[in-house]
Amino acid sequence: MKPAYERVDFGESCSIRVYHRRLPKIPFEWHHHPEYELTLTMNSRGKRYIGDSVSEYGADDLVLVPPDLPHTWASNRSIDASLPQVAIVIWFDGDWARRMADCCGEYEPLRRLLRRSASGLAFASDAATAVRERVDALLSAEARVRLAATLDVLCLLADAHGEPLASPHAFASSNAAGRAGRAGRPSGHEPERINRVLALIDARFAEPLRLAELSAAASLSERSLNRWFVQHLGESVGRYITRVRIGHAARMLADTSLPVSVIALRSGFPNVSHFNRQFKSMKGTTPASWRSQFANGNTTATTTVNLTERSPSLQRRKSRRGTKKSP
Missing domain, CATH: 2.60.120.10 (Jelly Rolls)
Incomplete structure (x- = not known):
């Protein structure tokens, strides 16, 4: 929609x-x-x-x-x-x-x-x-x-x-997608090291991402990176990655007819059961119910x-x- x-x-x-x-x-x-x-x-x-x-x-x-x-x-x-x-x-x-x-x-x-x-x-x-x-x-x-x-x-x-x-992927559906496609990152005047990590997550969220790899990209310890995420984004690195993945899955559920198993895999969840649990925990409903509700614009x-x-x-x-x- x-x-x-x-x-x-x-x-x-x-x-x-x-x-x-x-x-x-x-x-x-x-x-x-x-x-x-x-x-x-x-x-x-x-x-x-x-x-x-x-x-x-x-x-x-x-x-x-x-x-x-x-x-x-x-x-x-x-x-x-x-x-x-x-x-x-x-x-x-x-x-x-x-x-x-x-x-x-x-x-x-x-x-x-x-x-x-x-x-x-x-x-x-x-x-x-x-x-x-x-x-x-x-x-x-x-x-x-x-x-x-x-x-x-x-x-x-x-x-x-x-x-x-x-999730950050929610911005991609607006007419300003070119300008705000990564608007889920902080809004100006934030450390460039965090922006490097956000860009890496945005590009590779469907792949396995280790905290050690993200910390190296930011030239920070794992503990410091988590602390900076909480300070600037209000949540841990792991929580942010999960929101990115679930947000991508939510858009695919609304915009495509692909099977849930395929959407889970393309969103970084090789295990469908784990995907279903994470989706329901974050969205309060199952992927199938969300697809029916949001894709049709029902209130x-x-x-x-x-x-x-x-x-x-x-x-x-x-x-x-x-x-x-x-x-």
Whole structure:
């Protein structure tokens, strides 16, 4: 399923965009854009699709999506049926955030947040509660108040617990694949030695990879390499390699009709039973169930997928002439 490209309109003289979305249900709108997106979803239950990550979500769901990673939420059930489903959406540019960190030491946490969010992050409930407490400021009529609240929220999230979501291979399905095909690696200003290891994993994930070989490529001890991975990517080397392999397998399950055994082998799992266990552990479902669910774009049994519906908070680039839809 090809994601639609969406153009975010920041408005005149604004460095961020905040949107207050209220709907009876959240439609399936599979899309991507070059901005970071922080979304707090309230009074809603359904499925969250972030690249090749598919998860159930509920009250106060807080997720940071990196640039060019296809994503959508989909729900037709409100927690409180008498109230609309609500999403507070914040878009911001990565270069802007890094410049803020460069010129103001107080905003150094922004750089840390960008590093951690390379594959998307789902934050814990305490972080969602902290953001919810700042909603009034985020929705202020004053642009400077919205900006200050956003900076406060982003710095807070830099140290908050978050679960990595998509695998690096999830970026390859967007229109920006040429630019973001290896976007699962850290976002700028990271040690070149780690980038060498990431490039090696990206090129040879289907082969047996020994930690000693990866450590040699980085000119680091095995212990130091693992420590750097945890610091910059939020997970161990072994966990990262497994996510790369499972992400590749997930894309093949969605995009091809190859047997599961063949997909397992091409993804670096010579043992199908081991592949099935790892896939279910990471994705929460079997390869066969995932293929049926994601390849068809199903959300819930009663949800109709309609990719022609567009969020009023976004502008779609329909042609080279720049035709736009008003937000």
